[in-house]
Amino acid sequence: METVEETAHRARAWFDDRVPKRLDTESRSGKPWSVAIFTDTSHDDEVRLLDEARAWLQAKWDNRLAGLDWSEEFGGHGLTRAHADAVSAVEAEYDVPHHDLLPITTRLVAPMLRLLGTDEQRATFVGPLARSELVCAQLFSEPAAGSDLAGLTTRATRLDDGGWSISGQKVWSSGAQFAGYGLLLARSDVDVVKHAGITAFLLPLETPGVDVRPLRQMTGGSCFNEVFLDDVRLSDEYRVGEVGGGWKVATTMLGFERDASGDDTTLGGSWIQVLALAEAMGRTGDPSVRPMLADAYTRHVLAKVDVARDLSARLRGTPRGPEGSMRKLQWVEGMVQISETVAQILGPRLVADTGEPETYLWHEHVLGALGYRIAGGSNEIQRGIIAERILGLPSGPRADRGIPFKDIPTA
Template identity: 50%
Template sequence: MSLPAFESEAREWILTTAARLGFDRVDDPHDVAVFHDMDFDEEQRLLDQHRTWQRAKFEAGYAALDWPAEVGGRGLDSAFAETFVRLENELCPLRPHELFSVTMHLVAPTINLLGTAEQKVEFLPHMLRGELLACQLFSEPDAGSDLANVATRAVRDGDDWVVTGQKVWTSGAQFAGWGELIARTDPDQPKHAGLTAFLVPFDAPGVTVRPIRQMSGGTSFNEVFLDQVRIPDRLRLGEIGKGWNVALTTLAFEREGGSDSSSIGGQFSQLVSTAQDLDREHDPRIRELMARVYLRQKLARVDTLLDRQSRDGGAAPSAVGSIRKVQWVDKLTAVSEAARAILGRDLIADTGTPGTFSWNAHVLGAPGYSIAGGTDQIQRNIIAERVLGLPPEHRSDRGLTWREARAARTASPR
């Protein structure tokens, strides 16, 4: 099938199926939120609708267009998958939900790439049908931006692993059935070498989830506590001690997908509308700031096309994803700067004028993505070392085991 023919077919399917399922489009021109702010029941209803939509996509062959047929895909070129995503963002009436994005675009592709044959059969069909949702159990309170410094321990006990520790900033955990966990299995190896990845069922004894209230209002993030949680070895993802490679794979999928998240937060068109409503579109400074936003959106599209060429050539996710992530976060920041300049004091007080105070949801939410998936500083280090070939940053823990490095940090004066 040609790409234009596919686009016509997919457009008709999306419109017809959304109508058949009774999904009503709620167009709010003033919705510029980066993170959703819903109560538990409202969020559960949205996820149920996403499950229904995902199952319909799977049954119609649209759930994994560029995946191999043997794991539920159609084996098409990535251009077909990108076309469908663009149409879906344009025509599907459902608001996006991060847990679905994490499941379909991060965890499922990681299992598809690194999982055993049994794991692919056990997880992928259920994920592609929307029956199984999974989150990332990566970040920890004491590790900060240094993911390799995680302290959650997994100790072998026969055919099981016993896991104890805490994860934080876990998107969608309160609704997830599973988690992709990075844990330390050998503290006497250097920090990158002593990690192992697992797939953790959230109904296992010892798993506790606590939502975190964000300054933008919602509870997208969570703390997850693991207290002597037993995980069978068959749920280990990748080899023992190779968890860092698994984490890098998932993060590469996350970073390369950042620039495609065009529907998140305020957009150029909404900035223009707000400036026009307030009669500020002719201000030279505001025009300059809006031009910066427009440029960032165009650069993101160029990055997407370049990456597609690379992936079509068989390349695996790479450090180029860090470039795309930095570009996308810069665009979110540029939108915040333009919104502040356009609105002035209308941004901090709800005067009742539509499309003014609502920009708070973007301004307060945007900083979160400068941290999510690795901070901006981490991304720039990756770009410097792996793309530009610059010398690596100095590390005081180089050559030390994780246990030695932790003891040295504890003993050093603060």
């Protein structure tokens, strides 16, 4: 079997032949990458970007640089997580095609179905999802059920033929306008407590009654969507897990999401780009800026330590537990701190693209950073998990504990 070192060497040679390097922290050589957290692109450009990202991932699979720790049953290569981590570490040095819909598909939905899907679902969907031949959005949040996801009200009603009729509304569904499927949570029973009455479905988004409407963000793009469901008829073969077992599906996917949330510590810009900005603006000696730069650098170093610690834990076979919430919180707070630093450095220059070197349209970072205080589980939810599961503090009072969903007050 190929060693981890051999895999990393092969990956670096393959990437060198195909994509440019990102800006390097030590030498500052390479290509600066966008500091935007949410992209501002046209629909056609977004489709093109998604196609490029899918082609890139599939090329990696074909060249034994993706799917390394997936079994041959799903088209993988039967190696170890250490091999996959080694390739990811090398790839982080390069400016590769990326689209937000792919991690949802390949790192959340595919592994969840591998664990919880039926034999037929695993055979039909897992391999194509892992390779992004199929792409899938996440249809969880609702206008009144975001942080309190178990309060969702989209209804799934069992039909006489064994199928389902689904009606309701989802929101903040990243990439749904480009996806072929959506992993949907719906309430199938209102006579039990709210966590017990939810059922999950793999919904083809071309099904009659599904209406996907992109939402324009203040950053200019339309990453997110509202999804309206009006008497959507769905065969029971698309149900994932047991009837009433949707919360298990949700927590499994959210576990994968929190495990991955802090992995890309360069999303939306890096410490070296902040430093380059401060130098270009002549602010490195400014007493109002220097402490902020020190804080940004400290977070940068600690993030690298966390990545190394988590890698070591994975190599020991230790699954990430509630520490995933801590990583996500640290990651988001780091992005917000970068926003505060560049706002202090740029001042009025932040509000417009002046074309000056190193400015990199930093307003796109500032406008987008706050969104991740909500995305992937709000900061408040993460702090609650940390308090209860790491610090051992008692949970807060819950007025809906033990009450059937239909009896929970809605006002």
